[in-house]
Structures are given as C-alpha cells and as structure tokens.
Amino acid sequence: MSNGENAKEQLLQEVSREFRAAMPARLDELAEFLVQWMRDGDGASGEALLCGLHSIHGAAALFGLDALGDAAGRGERLARRILDGKMPSNVPEWSALHDAINCMRRL
C-alpha cells in the first residue's frame, strides 16, 4: 500500500471512530426532535429529524456502517412521507419511525 493509500485508510478509520462515538448523542437528539414533532406537530422539528437521518444515511456506508445507513435511510423515507402529508396522522408510521431510531441505537 502506498503512503497516500495508507494515509487515506488511516483517515477513514479515524473519522469512522469519531462518527461512531458521536452517534448516541445524535440519536438522542433525533429522538427528541421526533417527540417534539409528534407532540406539537412542529414541522421544523420534522425537518430537523429528516435532515439528521439523511445526514447519517449519506455518511454511514462510507464509514463501513451499512446497517446503520440502511436504518437511517428507512427512517428518512418514513419522515419524508409524513412531512409530505402522505401519512399525516398514521400511528404505524410514527411507530415505525421510533423503531428505526431504536434500531440505530442497537447497532
């Protein structure tokens, strides 16, 4: 492996560790957005949740965390459907969103 490739691999490992370490706090934050959204119907919280899930979805696979990325992607799709008004008050959708976040916690 060349020096450049070594440096890239080390960088990936380092950033991946940081990403993983930050995940519990981020998932707490996302869960809080979800609760706020459900409780107050606050669209801004919904947008923040969607953005957070999208962000994790986009990055997780790069850091070798495919299952986390898949769960975030599932959550993102659900949040988008609710935000778009396709499932505005459908209990199973909210519940599935909770499940997606809990699933991410377990990974």
Next chain:
Amino acid sequence: MPDPSPVSILDSDLFAVTFHGNRELQRADTRLSLLALKLLVLIDGKADFATIRERSSRFASGEELADGMRELLKGGYADYSSRLVMEPDNLIDFFSGDANEPPAQALKDAHEEAITGVTTLQQDGYYVRIAMPPAERLRQHSRDRVLIIEDEPSLAKFLRQFLEIEGFTAATASNREEIVAQLRRVPPPDLVLLDVMLPDADGFNILFKMREHPALRDVPVLMLTAKATRESVLKGLAGGANGYITKPFQTDNLIAAIRTVLGRRDDPFVQRALAP
C-alpha cells in the same frame, strides 16, 4: 477611435456594478463624473465591454470611455464580474425566498439527458455532463480549490482531508453563515461539492442562486445526493449542475467526477471525451 488598452480591457470582459457602485447610483450627491455615472448605468445589470463601447459611442470617444472605465474600476464602483464577491446586499438575497426555478424550456431540454444521468448514477455512482469547462480551467493550477458544502461533520471532515491527500485544497461549509463566508472569498472556489439537503438551506436553491450570481455562475457544481431519482437529476441539470454523485459514494468515483468536471487532461474520462 483610440484604443482603450490603458485599462487592459478586452471586448469579451464582463463587468458588473459593485455594492459600492450600487450605493453610488442611489446617491443624490454622487462625486462621480457625469461620464462615469453614465457608464455605471450602462454596466448595471452586467455588460461586456463591447456592449458598453457600442452603447457609449453616442456620448464618449474611445479615450473618454477608457478614462471613465478607469475611474470606475479604480474607485471600486465596478469590477470584472469574475472578481466580484458576494456583497452584503446580495448575501441577504442569496438565501431569502426561493430561487427562480429553472425555466420550462430548460427542463424540457434536460429531459433526455436526465434519463442518461439516472442510469449512469445507478450504474456508476456518479454522472457528469460532457461539457468542457472554460479554457482557463484547463490550465494546471498547483492545487484546485474545492468548497465542500456538507452538514454531516464527520463526512465533511473526511472529504476535506481526503481531497487534500489527493492534491486539492479544500474548505468546508455546513450552514448558511459558513456558505456565505466561503462564497464571498476571492477568487471563488474552482469547484463546489454541494449536498442537497442541509439544515437551514436547500442545495438546489443554492445552485440556482449561484447560477444567477455574476461571480459564481461559472463555478462548476457537483451535487451530492442520496437519491438518484429522475426528478432530482432533472431539476439539477436544468438548474445548471455539472454533475451528480450519489451517497453513499465510492471515493474513486468522487475523485473521477471532480477531475472530469475540472477538465483535467490527465483524467482518462476527459481524454476519452476529448478524443476526435
């Protein structure tokens, strides 16, 4: 008509009024000469030098035109549009309200290409338009400057350091304030990697606003998108994106897309595109 070369202006040079110039246009007690003021009005709305020369021929000789342009440039009332930065008034406008959506004709024109784009995104993870950048971009910079607009901190950090290992100079911006600060820098970045979904901004809106801005309209933009839908590709193509990269992306694809859009001749993709 005397040659206006003392101010080193080419007919193709594009000028725009600066923030300072705009304020001067609105003042009742401007200190500009009448000629410079007339020229400033001609430049307002952006104009190339050939157009300014033609329009000013009724009231100014070539020598007077050169004097007037020198007064405006030296006083900071107008500048080459390529050197213009985002100015305070424009900054507010940059993020206020929605940008103009691509015109219907642009969407129609991009229709066929969007199908190719979606297919390529699904197959290769990236798609760039085969539209070669301006000639000056083909000159070898020591390090091309890439602005990464990405809100995921780990990903932004990774991208910045990865691009630096690959020989680029990279900067990151994750929110409106940082985006504006980075886009105001002179000269503008050589390329922007633009996430579509940001906490307080929309990537497509940023793209549309960039394409409307005189100092940023020629900066190549690669969209980073988690979804390779025809709708999003069509919107980006019609709005002037130079390419797409899907998330999660392969680092090799990212580098290939960047080098292609920058027109690096050593890139195999560019060599194929340039081949007779």
